[in-house]
Amino acid sequence: MTETKRTLESRLLRGAHRTLTGLSPAFESILAAVVGLLIGAILMYIWGFDPWKAYIALFKGAYGGLYEISSSLSRATPLILTALTFSICLRSGMFNIGAEGQLFMGATASILVAYVVVPAPFGQILGLALAAVAGAAWSLVPAFLKLTRGVSEVISTIMFNWIARWLVLYLTIFLLRDPMRGEKTISIPVAARFPVMVPRTDLSYTIFVAVAFALVIYFILWHTTVGYEVRAAGLNPTAARYGGINNKRTMFLSFILGGVAAGLAGATITMGLPPTYAIYGGAAMPQLTNVGFDGMAVAMVGRNHPIGIIVAAIFFGGLNAGGRVMQFYGSNPVPLEIVRVVMGAIVLAMAIPELIRIFPAVKKQGRELTGLLRRLTRRAPKEGEA
C-alpha cells in the first residue's frame, strides 16, 4: 500500500512539476497574480482583516463600474509606457532601469508647452514630442556610455534616475514654478490638455497614446527587420553578428525607443491626468514617483510582450485604483500598503516555475528523513525484544 501511495505521490509531484514548467507564459502570469493575491490574503488575515471582504472591495473599486474602470485605465496608462521601456531594452539584451528618470525628464519637458500658445491638436502633439525627445535624450548618455566604454547600463541608468529627480526638482522650483502657487509648476493650458474621455473621471485620451505606442512597438519588434535584428541580438549576440547585424545599433535603437516610451509616460501624466495638469508636491512629486519602477513589474507580468503589457498594466492599474477603495471600506479598512505587498508578491511569484525546479531536492530530503525515522522506529522494538 505504501508502494502505491508513494508512486501516486511521486506521480502527482511529477505531474505538478511538468504542468508548472510547461505552462504557457500567459498562464504563468495569471498563476503568479493568484499567488500574489493569496499571500496578500494571508497577511490580511494575520492582521485581523477579512481578506474576502477586502478583495471584494478592491475589485469593486477597480472594475466595479464605469468610474472604477476609468480610474484603473487611467492608472494603467503611464504604466504601459514605462513597462515598454523596460521590455524593449530587455528584448535587445539589456536591463534598462532608467524609465523612472526618463519619465521625470519627459514630464518636465511637456510642461514647456505652457509657455507657447498653439491651437488644439498641435499643443498635444508638441507636448508629446517634447516629452519623447527629452526621454530619449536622457537615455542617450547611458547608451553612449554602454556602447563606447562598456559601462553597465544597470548602474548608469540608476544613477541617471537620481540625477533626473533632483534636476527636475530644481527646474520645478526655480524655473517652471507657477507664480501664483509655489507648490506646483505652471499648468498645461487647457488647449494643450488631453480631454477627459469619461466625464467626472480622470481617464483621458492619453490611454490611446499608450496603447497605440504599444501596438507600434509590437509591430516594430515582430514585423519589421529592425525589430527582428533587435530580438536576434538580444537572444544571441554572436549569431546576430554572424548574421550581419550591428549589435551596437540595435542596442542604441532600443535605448532610444525605450526613452521615447518613458518620456511619453511623463507627458501622459502632466497632460492627461486631472486635476492639476502640472508637476506638484515639492520633492515628493507623488504623481511621478515609482511609475517607472512599477513599469518593470508590469513588464515582467506582461512577459515583455506589448499586448501582455497592456493587460498587465490594466491589472496593476486596477490594484492601485481599487486599493484606495479598499482602505475606506467601512468595517474592514485595509491599509493601502497591502496592495503594494500584493504587487511585490506577484513579482516574486513570477519566479515560481523556477522554484519548482528545487522540488526534487525537497522530496529527496523528505525521503531521507522518513527513511531515518523508519529505521529508528524499527530498531526500538528490537531492543525491547532483546
Add this chain to the structure above:
Amino acid sequence: MSETQTAGAPPAQATYYLRAEGITKVYSDGTVALREADVELHSNEILGLLGENGAGKTTLTKILSGLLPPTEGRVVSPRGRIRFSSPREALDFGIGMVHQHFALVGPFTAAENVALSHDRPFTRTQLAKTTERLEALMEESGLHVPLDVPVEKLAVGEQQRVEILKVLSRNVDLLILDEPTSVLTPLEVDELFTLLRRLSDQGTSIILITHKLKEVQSVTDRVVVLRHGEMVGDVKTSETNTEQLAQLMVGQALDKDVRAVELSDKELPIKQIRDRAKREGPGVLHVEHLTARGNTGEITVNDLSFDVHGGEIFGVAGVEGNGQTELVESLTGLRVPTTGVATINGTNILGVSPRQIYRLGVAHIPEDRWQLGLVLPFTLAENAILGIHQWKEFKGPLSFLRWGRINAHVRELMDRFEIRATGPGAPAKSLSGGNQQKLIVGRELAKDPAIIVASQPTRGLDIGSAKYIRDLLEEMRDKGRAILLVSADLDEVLARADRIAIMYEGRFMKVCYPDELNREQIGLLMGGVSNEEAP
C-alpha cells in the same frame, strides 16, 4: 537479426551490473524516443552504443543512469531497482557520465571543477585533498592535465580529460561517454581508448556512445545498435564486422561512397583529380600574407597565402585549434586580422562587416551551429532569414517583414533540404542536430553564393545527413562555385576536396592535390612534421 540479438548474453546470469528491461520512453511532445529496449551491462566490459543522430542513444543512457524516468519498463541493479532524481545521486551510486557538451566552469581550475562534484567543495582542506587525489589519479590513469590553469584556457581534449577525471574521482563503476571522440585529435583518441581499456580491465563498466564504426571496432567488447528508438542489434564486437553494423545502424544498403569513407580501415579512395589546368591564376577568393591573432592575443593565423577557384573545393585539413577558426572568422568579417590581403573577385574583405561580405556572395556555414549559426529560441522561419532578412524579397515598405513570403521560402527550404520539422513556426531548438545543420546549409545555399566557407559542416551529424551535406557542397562545386571546406575530419577532406591544405599552428604545411600524399604523410604533416624532416 534475432540470432545476433542473443549473442551478448553472458554465461553467468547474476554478474550483470545494470539491466534495463522493456524500456519505452515517450517524451511529452509525443516523440517516441525508445521502444521496448532491453540492455544488460557488465563489469569489465566496454559497450558501444551505436546509432544515427536521434536514434535514442542519449535517451537510453539518461534512463540507464536514472536521470530520466522511463515511460515503461525499469532499470535494475543486483541491489534492486534504481531511480535517481539528480546526477549527484547517480554519481553516489557509481554512475558517471561525460557529456558531449562539457559541464565545466570556465574560470575555475581543473581541481576546482572536480571539487565541485564533492561535498563542501571549497574548504581549503577539501581542495587540497582533491588536488592530492587528482594527482594520484592522473598518475594511475595516465590522464594528465594542468591542475592550476582555468579550464577555459585548456584545449578541448584537455577539457575532456578534466571531465573524465571529475567522474573518475568519484570512483564510478559505470562510465558513460557521449560521443567523446568528436572533439579529439587522432592521437588523443588513441590515448582515450588506451585509458578506457585500462579502466575496463580494472572492473569499470563503460558505455561508449558513438556513430563512428571504426571506434566501435577498435575498442568495444559488445555493441548495441539503435535505430529510430528500436534496438536492432546486440552483438559481440568480435563476431561482427563494420559492414554488418553499418547496415543495422542505417537500415539500408549504404551508398558506396559513404561506405568507403566511413568503414574502410585501409587506404581511402583518394579523390581523383579532374583537371588541374583550371586552377591557375587568381581565384574567386584570393588571400595573401594573412596574419590574425586569437582571442588571447597569440598569432594563430601566420602569413597564409592561397587562392580558391570557382569550381573547386579547397579543403583545409588539420587538427582543430591550429588557426582554422581564426582563418574562417577573418574571411567572414567576424575577426579583424592584423595584416594581409584578402579579396573576393577583387574586392577587399578584410575588416569589413559581415553584412558587406555577404553582399559579395559569401555563404558561411559556421562551425558552432548553436552559438553562431542559429538563434535557438527563434523559430525556423526567423532563423531561415538570419543574415538575409534585408533582402528585398522579404522586406516590404517601412522595413516590414513579409512573413507570407518568408514562410513560403522556409517551406521551400524544408522541401528542398529535407529539413524535418513541424513547420516554419517550430522553434529551432526543437530540431535535431542534423536538421539544424540542414537549416543552416539551406539558408546559406539559398543565397546563391559565389563562394561557400564551410567550417566543420558535418561535425556531429549522422552518416545520412553528413553525406547529404557533402553532396550538396559537391553540387555547388559542379555549378562553378568556389568552396573553402575547413574540416577536422580528414576522411571528409580527402574524399571531397579537389585540393587540400594541411594546417598546423597557423601555417599551411603543404598545399597539394589529394593524390599526391598518402595518409601517413598527411598524419605527419598534421602533427607538424614536414616532409623534409620526415625520414
